[in-house]
Amino acid sequence: IFAKSGKQIIGAIPGVEVGDKFHYRVELILIGLHHQIQGGIAYGNFGGKVLATSVVASGGYADDLHNKDTLIYTGQGGNVMNRKDPQDQKLERGNLALKNSVQTNPVRVIRGSESLDGSRTYFYDGLYLVEKYWQERGPLGKLVFKFQMNRIGGSGN
């Protein structure tokens, strides 16, 4: 029923409904929701343009979810996670893809949470549009990217 790591596509994945839940990142790959085994930002080359296709917000990074329909997503890189040897984030890889997607294409959002026993749950939260992005100083004093994403279609299902 699942294609092995199908080609990257933009927008909704046929057969996947908003609210669908998963337990492992590898499931997201198999279904085609998110094409990175660990990376938070998935992207691909579409006619010469590198665009973001999906993001996973599962905690760990700061300033993630605000309300039900808006998400402030933190860029990747700069050792934000392990906090060792912090660096300014660069406009490359996923960050560049998200920038290219500003006001351009829908991005799938997967939200994740961790249970008390350490297990995790991911759920598909629908399509968002990257409204804008900016840089700011993170808690470690280094520059991080922030991407404001708004749910497409207003207040969710």
Added chain:
Amino acid sequence: IFAKSGKQIIGAIPGVEVGDKFHYRVELILIGLHHQIQGGIAYGNFGGKVLATSVVASGGYADDLHNKDTLIYTGQGGNVMNRKDPQDQKLERGNLALKNSVQTNPVRVIRGSESLDGSRTYFYDGLYLVEKYWQERGPLGKLVFKFQMNRIGGSGN
């Protein structure tokens, strides 16, 4: 058919034959062959003694397989893999467990290899006894542990 991460046991796993092949480390865990998702040395506490139960030799570390029935297994730690900030290996964790297993208990050996396309294959190579161990200087100038393991029952199946 598979018990979720059953209790650690020493020796053969019922239902698993020498030569059985697998593709993912997580399979080894589910079947009970090897209880470490990434670690090369699995071990457990048996009546107060910490003993090794299985090792995975999949390349990456130096000096692994010699012949069909003898294996010189390199200890873990000391950043032998990433080669950054090399350290002397310590007699702890898996290394300590293998030491405790010298001339004592059978250890399951899984050998792994990497294909041209980057995919990996693991196969169960049967039970070995840790004959002896020693320290030597590795290529990075730091001390590493070596464990000589001999197939139990002589020339394999």
Added chain:
DNA sequence: TAGACGTAGA
């Protein structure tokens, strides 16, 4: 809480 012979994609 930290360590580990992972894994997939760019």
Added chain:
DNA sequence: TCTACGTCTA
């Protein structure tokens, strides 16, 4: 070749 909001065990 390298990165990455992983994942499991001790």
